[in-house]
Amino acid sequence: MTNAMETGMNIGQAAKASGLPAKTIRYYEDIGLIAPKRDSNGYRSFREGEIHRLAFLNRARGLGFSIEDCRALLGLYDDASRASEDVRRLAAEHLDRIDARIAELQEMRATVAGLVDSCAGDGRPDCPILDDLATGPLSRHATRSRR
Amino acid sequence: MTNAMETGMNIGQAAKASGLPAKTIRYYEDIGLIAPKRDSNGYRSFREGEIHRLAFLNRARGLGFSIEDCRALLGLYDDASRASEDVRRLAAEHLDRIDARIAELQEMRATVAGLVDSCAGDGRPDCPILDDLATGPLSRHATRSRR
DNA sequence: CCTTGACCTTCCACTAACTGGAAGCGTCAT
DNA sequence: ATGACGCTTCCAGTTAGTGGAAGGTCAAGG
DSSP, X not given: OOOSSOOOBOHHHHHHHHXXXXXXXXXXXXXXXXXXXXXXXXXEEBOHXXXXXXXXXXXXXXXXXXXXXXXXXXXXXXXXXXXXXXXXXXXXXHHHHHHHHHHHHHHHHHHHHHHHHHOOOSSSSOOHHHHHHHHSOOOHHHHSOOO | OOOSXXXXXXXXXXXXXXXXXXXXXXXXXXXXXXXXXXXXXXXXEBOHHHHHHHHHHHHHHHTTOXXXXXXXXXXXXXXXXXXXXXXXXXXXXHHHHHHXXXXXXXXXXXXXHHHHHHOOOXXXXXXXXXXXXXXXXXXXXXXXXXX
């Protein structure tokens, strides 16, 4: 049997229960993602609902959703009359961003791997990596798509 | 034959020639990556060497090297007695970081793609995405490797 | 009662790599 | 000389926290 009068966890307990560092929890309160009650001594008091929200945030952030995405997701989570379409769209857009980022990184990877391969990596100064950086194509601001 | 008295480009020309925005060039000077001379009117004056360095930076940044990596790479570039080993190691470490990041993103991608697939995305409120976020495993601070 | 140590509080500063904008000269063509 | 640019500096904001200082609170032990 648990106590009838649930007092709520303090931030250290909430951190353990949610998996988030206490600092991060305070930060999330600062930016309005959560709003725990305070005890008479000024300590934050987290109960089931808040812990849940924190775990939700931990998971969403772990999947790479931005803080603003998380804010929107929590809003939808709280809204019983939401349309799952809205949630799905948010996630699908995030998926697209992940895919774009992966593609970008894979392109970098290919180039950098080529450079590493081309370099002897010995004590001599000759280095195709530096040669390439010095004379290779201008990539970033010249060719990368604007958004 | 080019002019015997090279005057040097001003920042706008240097931006065009290097592919970097003027703002970024000023920033690179601030943090000590370049040190262009000044004309009598206070304008920066870039010549071949500086333009080259800027293009080098543009390319290295485009390959994802950090500013500090770039500083080190430029240092090696300037050092005729460098060992290509040092350059190669820098690049190889960067490659490892890229690979780690790609792996991380691919894991996110798989999970997010699964969530998107599972959601009807219609007008009804039922949403497996929110359900998963609310109850799924705590990923980030719970399981991710510390460094 | 007092102290010690582990919590908790707030607030300020710092991170990476820029980007935007304001205020104020310089330059050039009309 | 007037307007349109281009250049200068400096300040602020971006993302998502993290680190640390200064100080209040609480439970246990002496």
